[in-house]
Amino acid sequence: MSLLQVKNLTKSFGGVKAADNVSFDLPRGQLLALLGPNGAGKSTCFNMVNGQLKPNSGSILLDGQELIGMKPRNIWRLGVGRTFQIAATFSSMTVVENVQMALMSFERKLSHLWRPAASFYRDEAMALLAQVDMASQAERSCGVLAYGDVKRVELAIALANQPKLLLMDEPTAGMAPNERNALMALTKKLVVERNLSVLFTEHSMDVVFAYADRMIVLARGQLIAEGDGETIRNHPKVREVYFGTGKTFEAKAPDLTTAGAHA
Incomplete structure (x- = not known):
């Protein structure tokens, strides 16, 4: 059974169907890209x-386990992590303190501290920073880091x-091409x-074709295509939605940031 199973998902805002009977699965250990032009229903x-x-x-x-009706915090506790389009960190705190705060929240330590917060889960925080190649910058303020x-x-x-x-x-x-590739290679x-499953939205097609195991494409709230890079690259509906002219994706999967592929 897939880790994530989305079945017949529908959401309307007034008379507009932002999601119209969307279904897809995400197995363990796979990167799944959720693609589509503006207003497609990705967000x-x-x-x-x-x-x-x-x-x-x-x-x-x-x-x-059914997630519908659960609060985001409870979904987070079941093992669903999230990053945002605009990075969310505490700029006045050090790198390691940011990670310690997240660990303390997960372990429910924030509401009854009896010793300095900096003493909690430092080793665990350093281990996580090592995994993302940031251990050497642990004591720097997040406010002075490169994006x-x-x-x-x-x-x-x-x-x-x-x-x-x-x-x-x-x-x-907001990242330069070399930064984009480094982050996705790390992911x-x-x-x-x-053995982590990742669902991600992305407007840079070079990143998508280089790193996604599978892709699903939405248009006007409906799922119009799914498959691997070759399938998506040559799918007539996808070409029409992204370009309007039938032009196909290039074999090298260029960056389509300026081609109307923003989320």
Whole structure:
């Protein structure tokens, strides 16, 4: 059985169906890209999986457990981590303190501290930072880091709840090409090492074709295509949605940031 099973998911805002009977599965140890142009329904589907939006109908199962109706915090405790399009860290705190705070929250230590917070879970936080190649910057303030390094810290924070499923909302937004590839190569490594499942939205097609194991494409709330890179690259509906002219994706999977592929 797949780790994540989304079945007949529907969500309407007024008379607009942002998600229209969307179904897909995500096995363990796989990176699944959720693609589509503006208004396709990507963010809506993403936020329903995370519990931020409640669907009108459908089912979202994590390891066979229904998530619909659960609060985001409870979904997080079941092993669903998340990163955001704009990295969310405490800029006034050090790198290691940011990760320690996430670990303390997961272990329910924030409400009854009896010793300095800096003494909690330091070894565990350093181990997570080592996994994202940030241990050497543990004592630096997050406020002085390069943006690519902030994204790595955010990834370490997202791993604090020992996730089975990681949701990444445009993980490479605002990053230079070399930073994008480094972050996604790191994510791919974590997928293999932790048998982690990743669902991510992304507008940079070079990243998608280089690292996604599988892709699903939405348009006007409906799932129009799914498959591997070759299938998606040559799918007529996908070509029409992204380009409007039938032009296919190039074999090298270029960056389509300026081609209307933003989320």
